[in-house]
Amino acid sequence: MNSRVKIEEVKPAHDGQRVDNWLAARLKGVPRSLVYRLLRTGQVRVNGRRARPSLRLVAGDRVRIPPVRTGEQRPPPKPDAARFERLRRAVLYEDERIMVLGKATGMAVHAGSGVSHGLIEILNAGLEEPAYYLVHRLDRDTSGCLLLAKDRATMTELHALMRRGGIGKQYLALVQGQWKGGARTVDAPLSPNRERGGERMTEVSGEGRRAATRFVPRQAFPEATLMEATLDTGRKHQIRVHAAHEGHPVAGDRKYGDAAFNKRMKKLGLKRLFLHAHRLHFAMPDGREVDVTAPLPDDLRAVLDAMETD
Numbered sequence: 001m002n003s004r005v006k007i008e009e010v011k012p013a014h015d016g017q018r019v020d021n022w023l024a025a026r027l028k029g030v031p032r033s034l035v036y037r038l039l040r041t042g043q044v045r046v047n048g049r050r051a052r053p054s055l056r057l058v059a060g061d062r063v064r065i066p067p068v069r070t071g072e073q074r075p076p077p078k079p080d081a082a083r084f085e086r087l088r089r090a091v092l093y094e095d096e097r098i099m100v101l102g103k104a105t106g107m108a109v110h111a112g113s114g115v116s117h118g119l120i121e122i123l124n125a126g127l128e129e130p131a132y133y134l135v136h137r138l139d140r141d142t143s144g145c146l147l148l149a150k151d152r153a154t155m156t157e158l159h160a161l162m163r164r165g166g167i168g169k170q171y172l173a174l175v176q177g178q179w180k181g182g183a184r185t186v187d188a189p190l191s192p193n194r195e196r197g198g199e200r201m202t203e204v205s206g207e208g209r210r211a212a213t214r215f216v217p218r219q220a221f222p223e224a225t226l227m228e229a230t231l232d233t234g235r236k237h238q239i240r241v242h243a244a245h246e247g248h249p250v251a252g253d254r255k256y257g258d259a260a261f262n263k264r265m266k267k268l269g270l271k272r273l274f275l276h277a278h279r280l281h282f283a284m285p286d287g288r289e290v291d292v293t294a295p296l297p298d299d300l301r302a303v304l305d306a307m308e309t310d
Contacts, residue, residue: 005066012059013129016156019046019063020053027068038066083122093292097154098147099132100280102294105143105272109134119146136162136169136234141252144171144277144294157285162234167282171229171239172218172296174274174303175248176261179225183216186242190235201255202237204245211235213242221307223264224251228278239275250275251303268306269299276300 014022023044024035042050045064046057057063093100103109103119110118117125123132133155135147147167149155161167191208193200212232219226225248229239240256243249249257251265251274265274281291296304 008063010057010059010061015059017057019051019055019057022057030068097150100292101146103138103143103146105141108140109137138277141273142275143297145280145292169231170279172276172278173227173229174224174251175227175243176258177248179217185212185214187212188245192236202241211238213239268303270303
C-alpha cells in the first residue's frame with residue numbers, strides 16, 4: 001500500500017505521453033481499471049487540475065499520484081535474459097534513433113490479456129526509463145518487420161509520418177484460390193470490435209473508417225496465390241479482412257478464413273497464419289532513407305515449396 005500522496009514532475013523523456021500510460025507505468029501491479037478510476041474520480045491531478053486519460057503531458061508538469069493499494073495484484077516476474085538476447089539477434093536494422101526487428105510469429109508486441117511480457121516489455125525490462133518505443137504493431141501471429149524508436153520524440157515524429165502515409169509497409173500473404181484480375185486496390189471501410197457469434201471481429205461496413213489495401217499477385221499455385229499487400233491505411237486486421245472480403249481469405253486465418261482450406265494447408269505443413277511483414281521503407285525526418293526487408297521465414301517458404309511439388 002502506497003500510503004502517501006506523491007507529487008512527481010514529468011521528465012523530458014515523457015513529454016507528449018498520455019497521462020494514463022504514464023501513470024500505469026508508475027503504478028506497477030495495479031490493474032488498468034483502477035488507473036482509469038483514479039483519473040475518472042479526480043484523484044490524479046496535473047498542475048492542480050483534474051486530468052482526462054487522454055491528456056498529453058508536458059515536460060515539467062507536476063502530477064499528483066494518490067495513495068494506491070498495490071498488493072492486490074503481484075507484478076509479473078521479470079523476463080529472463082535469454083529472451084532479450086533472442087530479440088537482439090533478430091535485429092534487421094539499427095541506428096542511433098530507430099531499430100527494426102524481425103518479429104517471430106507467436107510473439108505479442110506488448111503485454112495484454114494472458115501475456116505477462118510482450119516484446120516491448122522484454123526489451124525495456126530492468127530499465128528505469130524506456131529505451132524502446134513501439135512505432136506500430138503487428139498481430140501476434142504475424143511475423144516480420146517491426147519498427148521501434150529509441151526515444152519518445154522520434155516515436156512522435158514517426159507516428160506523424162505514418163499518419164501522412166509516409167511509411168511504406170508491404171506484406172506477403174498466401175490467400176485461398178487463384179487471384180483473378182491482376183493488381184488492384186481494395187478500398188472498403190472497416191469497423192473493428194463488431195460482435196459476431198460471441199466474438200469480436202473487424203468487418204467491412206459503410207459506417208467504418210476508410211481502409212485501403214493494394215494487392216499484387218506474386219506467385220500462383222493451383223489452390224492458392226502468394227500476394228504482396230501494401231497498406232494505405234493501418235486498421236485492425238486490415239489485410240485479413242480485405243482478403244476475405246474479396247473471396248480470398250489468408251491461409252491459416254482461424255478468425256476470418258476458410259476452415260476446409262486451412263485444413264488442406266495444414267497437411268502441407270502450415271501451422272500458423274501465412275502473413276509476413278516483408279518490407280518497411282520511409283525517409284526519416286532528417287531525409288535519411290531507410291529500406292528494410294525481412295526474408296520469408298523457413299516455415300512459410302517450406303509451405304510454398306510443398307505446394308510446388310504437390
